[in-house]
Amino acid sequence: MSEHRAADIATTSAMYDFVQERESAARTYANRFKLVFERASGMRLYDLEGREYLDCLAAAGTLALGHNHPRIQGAVEEFLGSGALQQALDLTTPVKYHFLKRLYQCLPARFAENARVQFCGPTGADAIEAALKLFKTATKRNSIIAFHGAYHGMTSGSLALTGNLTAKNFMGGLMPDVHFMPYPHPYRCPFGLGVEGYRASLAYMEQVLSDPESGITLPAAVVVEVVQGEGGVIPAPIDWLRGLRRITAEAEVPLIIDEIQTGFGRTGEMFAFEAADIEPDAVVVSKALGGGYPLALMLYHKRYDAWTPGAHAGTFRGNQIAMVAGTATMDILLEDELIKAVQEKGEYLAVRLAELADRYPRVGDVRGRGLMWGLEIVDPDGPLDMVGNPPPDGMAARAIQRECLANGLILETGGRHGSVVRILPPLIINPLELDEVVARLDRALCAIHG
Numbered sequence: 001m002s003e004h005r006a007a008d009i010a011t012t013s014a015m016y017d018f019v020q021e022r023e024s025a026a027r028t029y030a031n032r033f034k035l036v037f038e039r040a041s042g043m044r045l046y047d048l049e050g051r052e053y054l055d056c057l058a059a060a061g062t063l064a065l066g067h068n069h070p071r072i073q074g075a076v077e078e079f080l081g082s083g084a085l086q087q088a089l090d091l092t093t094p095v096k097y098h099f100l101k102r103l104y105q106c107l108p109a110r111f112a113e114n115a116r117v118q119f120c121g122p123t124g125a126d127a128i129e130a131a132l133k134l135f136k137t138a139t140k141r142n143s144i145i146a147f148h149g150a151y152h153g154m155t156s157g158s159l160a161l162t163g164n165l166t167a168k169n170f171m172g173g174l175m176p177d178v179h180f181m182p183y184p185h186p187y188r189c190p191f192g193l194g195v196e197g198y199r200a201s202l203a204y205m206e207q208v209l210s211d212p213e214s215g216i217t218l219p220a221a222v223v224v225e226v227v228q229g230e231g232g233v234i235p236a237p238i239d240w241l242r243g244l245r246r247i248t249a250e251a252e253v254p255l256i257i258d259e260i261q262t263g264f265g266r267t268g269e270m271f272a273f274e275a276a277d278i279e280p281d282a283v284v285v286s287k288a289l290g291g292g293y294p295l296a297l298m299l300y301h302k303r304y305d306a307w308t309p310g311a312h313a314g315t316f317r318g319n320q321i322a323m324v325a326g327t328a329t330m331d332i333l334l335e336d337e338l339i340k341a342v343q344e345k346g347e348y349l350a351v352r353l354a355e356l357a358d359r360y361p362r363v364g365d366v367r368g369r370g371l372m373w374g375l376e377i378v379d380p381d382g383p384l385d386m387v388g389n390p391p392p393d394g395m396a397a398r399a400i401q402r403e404c405l406a407n408g409l410i411l412e413t414g415g416r417h418g419s420v421v422r423i424l425p426p427l428i429i430n431p432l433e434l435d436e437v438v439a440r441l442d443r444a445l446c447a448i449h450g
């Protein structure tokens with residue numbers, strides 16, 4: 001234990017209380033335990049008392065390469081001492097040039113060929129807001145289609161597209177004319193049809209976009225996540241994504257894919273939509289894009305570039321540190337076959353988590369892709385729903401989360417009623433660490449099963 005930590009064991013309590021008393025009641029995970037985190041490396045965090053934790057939250061999926069990756073850190077340190085501009089609005093700089101070159105290498109070639117980019121920093125929600133504005137301007141239409149369970153952010157427009165009602169209750173005056181369609185969700189199928197439900201979702205969408213009596217004017221865009229993250233880790237079937245692309249293209253409705261959480265290797269592809277081999281009209285990215293620093297942008301087909309100079313702006317769009325860190329991140333993702341390894345690790349994790357589901361009736365469903373997984377926790381004795389599954393149990397999910405923390409494993413809960421235990425480690429997690437994550441989760445499940 002370092003000297004200053006040893007000096008005052010009460011420091012954790014004092015620091016925690018100081019922050020907790022001042023920070024808003026909107027705090028979530030950090031509300032539930034009295035810990036102060038001091039250091040981090042790779043996928044490990046260390047609290048003030050020197051205890052080690054495996055981090056399966058990774059700053060909500062932001063830290064693709066883990067905490068303090070030496071190459072990112074090296075690039076940032078070199079940049080900080082270089083005398084280069086730190087903030088540059090939308091000026092051209094060598095840093096921006098190299099960042100964009102790398103970014104375009106990451107994009108599928110067909111999409112890259114016609115892609116324009118709008119820097120929208122600093123957060124994912126900012127990029128969503130920009131996308132809404134651009135596509136309304138370009139199409140001269142007002143309505144937007146989003147999906148049940150979607151999460152696109154907490155600002156007025158992005159919250160209007162978000163499914164979760166806790167954040168929306170009492171928020172009259174959000175962006176109007178947003179319409180929600182059923183997202184394919186085999187385990188909680190809104191049509192009660194299970195795995196075949198995605199066909200009904202497509203049929204419904206096709207009907208809405210073509211029916212002159214649907215009540216919904218032709219939308220400026222459809223906005224979708226390929227794997228819903230905050231909504232409870234729900235991967236859309238490939239055939240649904242292809243169907244959605246076909247239907248939107250036929251109706252001449254732009255398709256915006258939100259890759260804020262899934263982008264840059266998270267699902268075992270550079271971008272999650274690549275698994276379906278579709279071409280969206282726009283892609284919105286953030287989180288891993290800035291290598292741990294805030295940066296968000298929108299990429300879109302040049303045919304929609306309807307803005308005039310100044311039509312969209314923002315002070316922190318030229319965050320050069322984030323571009324340096326993001327370039328280093330993309331260098332590593334492109335060079336190291338890391339994304340192929342994510343696929344393999346995901347397949348391994350799927351098997352190990354399915355074993356847990358076999359042993360513990362409280363694990364109702366296991367779903368995910370790459371290194372983005374969720375275990376839906378249920379009350380096995382509760383009444384079955386239309387698909388034949390027991391009800392979600394958010395209390396039990398939180399109890400598992402607490403047990404995991406006691407075992408040195410940090411993970412978040414999400415989804416309906418907070419019933420999904422989420423596993424979102426840095427992509428650099430190694431096989432031993434994967435096993436350790438499963439072992440600690442196993443212990444937590446065992447503890448709550450009694």
Ligand SMILES: Cc1ncc(COP(=O)(O)O)c(C=O)c1O
Pocket residue numbers: 060122123124125126128151152153154225229230258259260261262286287
């Ligand atoms: C899919 C998706 N879209 C948008 C956002 C909003 O990003 P931010 O929190 O940076 O505003 C998030 C955040 O978790 C997200 O997961």
